[in-house]
Amino acid sequence: MPAAFDLFGAPPLPGLAYREDLVTLDEERQLIGAIDGLELSPFRFQGWLGKRLTASFGWRYDFDDASFTQGAPLPGWLLPLRDKAAAFAGLAPHAFEHALLIRYDPGAGIGWHKDRPVFEHVVGISLGNATTMRFRKRRPGGFDRVAVPLGPRSLYHLSGEARHVWEHSIAPMEVPRWSITFRSLSDKGRALSPGS
Numbered sequence: 423m424p425a426a427f428d429l430f431g432a433p434p435l436p437g438l439a440y441r442e443d444l445v446t447l448d449e450e451r452q453l454i455g456a457i458d459g460l461e462l463s464p465f466r467f468q469g470w471l472g473k474r475l476t477a478s479f480g481w482r483y484d485f486d487d488a489s490f491t492q493g494a495p496l497p498g499w500l501l502p503l504r505d506k507a508a509a510f511a512g513l514a515p516h517a518f519e520h521a522l523l524i525r526y527d528p529g530a531g532i533g534w535h536k537d538r539p540v541f542e543h544v545v546g547i548s549l550g551n552a553t554t555m556r557f558r559k560r561r562p563g564g565f566d567r568v569a570v571p572l573g574p575r576s577l578y579h580l581s582g583e584a585r586h587v588w589e590h591s592i593a594p595m596e597v598p599r600w601s602i603t604f605r606s607l608s609d610k611g612r613a614l615s616p617g618s
């Protein structure tokens with residue numbers, strides 16, 4: 423249990439759940455190898471190139487032009503991990519229609535944001551090295567802030583307030599980290615999907 427969780431395991435913010443014991447060292451090594459074997463592209467945002475490298479499956483939210491389109495299906499090697507993520511979040515595996523794979527090389531991070539409203543639940547798996555996910559929420563005169571340590575092989579689930587009210591970010595590090603995030607579609611995302 424990370425230090426940010428109190429003695430009774432209460433989450434530091436409502437809607438944040440955390441587990442460390444669901445992914446083995448062996449799985450971690452295989453997942454990192456599989457991510458590195460993909461063709462990863464630098465994150466693009468309105469003409470800017472970010473330092474982190476990404477690949478997405480199932481659905482693709484394009485930050486460059488704000489389009490939301492169906493992409494390649496999730497590869498088979500992601501499905502056992504998605505089963506674990508879904509069990510942890512208490513949702514059906516197929517609810518997680520989108521997966522985003524990220525490699526943060528040294529010097530790469532992710533700035534303050536909330537995940538796009540086309541998505542609802544977010545489960546993230548950290549691989550390779552520990553990091554700290556920082557959360558902030560605006561209040562008169564400043565921000566409330568919470569720092570949540572994420573161990574390697576850990577899972578977090580963002581829903582409710584942690585998902586919709588707080589922003590999160592990860593500062594650049596000197597060591598690499600890989601992450602896999604599974605997302606369900608929100609009503610808004612579903613309305614944009616074909617056949618709805």
Ligand SMILES: O=C(O)CCC(=O)C(=O)O
Binds near residue numbers: 532547600
């Ligand atoms: O690397 C992570 O765990 C966080 C990624 C993230 O916040 C995002 O892709 O929206």
Ligand SMILES: [Fe+2]
Binds near residue numbers: 535536537590
């Ligand atoms: Fe995010």
